[in-house]
Amino acid sequence: MKEIVQAVLGTEVLSFFESLNLLQAFERGEFACHKCGDVITAENFRAVTRHHGGLKFSCDKNECLSSLAALEP
Numbered sequence: 001m002k003e004i005v006q007a008v009l010g011t012e013v014l015s016f017f018e019s020l021n022l023l024q025a026f027e028r029g030e031f032a033c034h035k036c037g038d039v040i041t042a043e044n045f046r047a048v049t050r051h052h053g054g055l056k057f058s059c060d061k062n063e064c065l066s067s068l069a070a071l072e073p
């Protein structure tokens with residue numbers, strides 16, 4: 001079963017990364033969209049899923065979101 005976390009914009013995004021102990025890396029811009037490669041920020045962050053033990057992020061472009069949803073588990 002796929003685990004996709006749809007995040008709410010604003011402070012909940014930051015809480016999400018904080019809960020994974022990744023807030024500092026996020027604020028340094030270390031995460032990129034799995035499809036287009038844009039750096040993920042609080043403004044364009046849209047969704048994240050676990051994929052083969054790693055986290056895959058999607059920005060707010062529709063094509064990136066569809067691609068994330070289509071990843072094989």
Ligand SMILES: [Zn+2]
Binds near residue numbers: 035038059
């Ligand atoms: Zn993207």
